Amino acid sequence: xxxxxxxxxxxxxxxxxxxxxxxxxxxxxxxxxxxxxxxxxxxxxxxxxxxxxxxxxxxxxxxxxxxxxxxxxxxxxxxxxxxxxxxxxxxxxxxxxxxxxxxxxxxxxxxxxxxxxxxxxxxxxxxxxxxxxxxxxxxxxxxxxxxxxxxxxxxxxxxxxxxxxxxxxxxxxxxxxxxxxxxxxxxxxxxxxxxxxxxxxxxxxxxxxxxxxxxxxxxxxxxxxxxxxxxxxxxxxxxxxxxxxxxxxxxxxxxxxxxxxxxxxxxxxxxxxxxxxxxxxxxxxxxxxxxxxxxxxxxxxxxxxxxxxxxxxxxxxxxxxxxxxxxxxxxxxxxxxxxx
Numbered sequence: 579x580x581x582x583x584x585x586x587x588x589x590x591x592x593x594x595x596x597x598x599x600x601x602x603x604x605x606x607x608x609x610x611x612x613x614x615x616x617x618x619x620x621x622x623x624x625x626x627x628x629x630x631x632x633x634x635x636x637x638x639x640x641x642x643x644x645x646x647x648x649x650x651x652x653x654x655x656x657x658x659x660x661x662x663x664x665x666x667x668x669x670x671x672x673x674x675x676x677x678x679x680x681x682x683x684x685x686x687x688x689x690x691x692x693x694x695x696x697x698x699x700x701x702x703x704x705x706x707x708x709x710x711x712x713x714x715x716x717x718x719x720x721x722x723x724x725x726x727x728x729x730x731x732x733x734x735x736x737x738x739x740x741x742x743x744x745x746x747x748x749x750x751x752x753x754x755x756x757x758x759x760x761x762x763x764x765x766x767x768x769x770x771x772x773x774x775x776x777x778x779x780x781x782x783x784x785x786x787x788x789x790x791x792x793x794x795x796x797x798x799x800x801x802x803x804x805x806x807x808x809x810x811x812x813x814x815x816x817x818x819x820x821x822x823x824x825x826x827x828x829x830x831x832x833x834x835x836x837x838x839x840x841x842x843x844x845x846x847x848x849x850x851x852x853x854x855x856x857x858x859x860x861x862x863x864x865x866x867x868x869x870x871x872x873x874x875x876x877x878x879x880x881x882x883x884x885x886x887x888x889x890x891x892x893x894x895x896x897x898x899x900x901x902x903x904x905x906x907x908x909x910x911x912x913x914x915x916x917x918x
Contacts, residue, residue: 581757588885592872597864601893603633603916604900607736607908608797608824608851611637613649617656624657626857630864633901633915635855636662636908638697638736642688650692659912664736665693667724669702673709678720682727689731694910696728698737703778704767713773716781717788729791734907736822738797740778741767743804758880775801786816793907795849796821803829806840813847820907823863823899824851828882830889831866838889845895849903867891867899 615623627635640649640663653661665688671677685696703716714720716739728735740746744755746767753759759766767775779800786794796819802809803826813819823830830837841848852860859877869888876882891899901916 582761585879588873590873594874595865595869595871596861597868598861599629600631600860600864600900601868602897602900603631604850605634605636605904605908605911606632606852607636607795607822607849607904608853609635609637609855610639610853611635611649611653611855613639613641613645613652615652620653620656623855624660627660630857630860632860634660634662634904634911636664636695636904638664638666640665640688640693640697642666642668642684646688646693647691654692659915662694662908662911663692664695664697665689666697666699669706669714671709672706672714672718672720673712678723681721682723685724685727686731689733693733694908695733696724696735698735698739700738700741702737703739703781704772716778717785722789725785725789725792728793729789732909734793734795734820736795736797737782739782740775740801741765742801743775746772746775755883757883762880783812783816786812786819790816790818792818794819795907797851798822798824798853799826799829801826806833806837810840810844813844820847820849820903822849822851824853825881827863827866828876828884828886831876831882831886832884834870834887834889838891841889841891841895841899845898846903846906848899849907850899850901862886867896 637649637653640646642665646663646665649663653663665685667681702714706714708714725735742755744753745765747753749756749759749766799821800809800812809821852863862877865871865874866886866888868891870890871888873885873887876886905911905913905916
């Protein structure tokens with residue numbers, strides 16, 4: 579038997595409290611949907627959302643221009659209050675004179691056409707290059723016009739910078755995600771091809787500080803889910819920054835006591851996100867967030883090779899995580915659809 583095949587079944591018997599439906603209606607601020615979904619497919623998705631108590635889904639893959647218009651029409655045409663669409667940037671012209679101003683103008687048109695935020699994908703900072711073939715840093719001043727435009731329009735920027743720290747580290751016996759990197763070698767970020775993890779985070783944090791009027795949502799707990807104290811210091815230093823928990827539940831579920839205290843302290847700065855649309859996986863989020871259960875399985879083998887523990891978050895913290903913080907950050911949401 580190979581290590582990839584090893585999946586031991588626990589003999590531990592403890593109380594179990596599976597949660598199929600979130601205690602409060604929630605807003606998923608980190609999801610991705612195609613712009614060419616059929617009306618029937620959208621309807622089926624809404625049924626699944628209703629079953630788990632998801633009131634609003636944010637599609638971060640809206641594109642720009644005609645693609646953005648299509649995405650808004652596809653998702654919001656029949657269900658205008660159930661979906662939100664964020665626009666995206668086209669980096670192909672970075673380095674040309676006036677590119678930042680043109681990109682900002684396009685974003686303003688996209689907002690007029692229904693976009694309620696801007697999503698920056700993980701290629702920015704790692705592989706995006708300018709017209710001269712140079713890497714575009716996360717805090718490159720040539721994008722200042724875009725961040726300023728977001729502030730003027732009152733829309734948030736949900737930004738994904740870097741990847742899990744282990745992906746940048748040597749693939750040796752000390753690497754916590756060695757098995758994942760063995761199974762998915764394309765996820766590795768070796769130093770001869772990518773900037774370092776610390777450099778990327780430093781660029782992102784300088785960007786946050788440089789644009790205090792712009793609201794940023796730092797995706798995936800800013801890849802600091804394994805160092806929540808450091809993430810807390812970032813939030814303390816930058817009142818314009820929020821974060822979300824998409825695809826990093828595994829980090830929270832292995833440190834339930836410290837994570838619970840952290841959520842209580844930063845309860846007005848964290849939003850709910852999932853990242854991948856898979857209705858069967860959401861109940862693990864609810865169980866980690868809402869119960870005090872011990873030693874239960876994560877929803878897929880990668881991301882975590884350990885068991886989960888519940889945080890048993892207080893009701894007010896859950897409300898802020900599930901919907902109140904998103905209502906405060908994303909414009910145009912129907913606050914009347916949620917409890918006080």
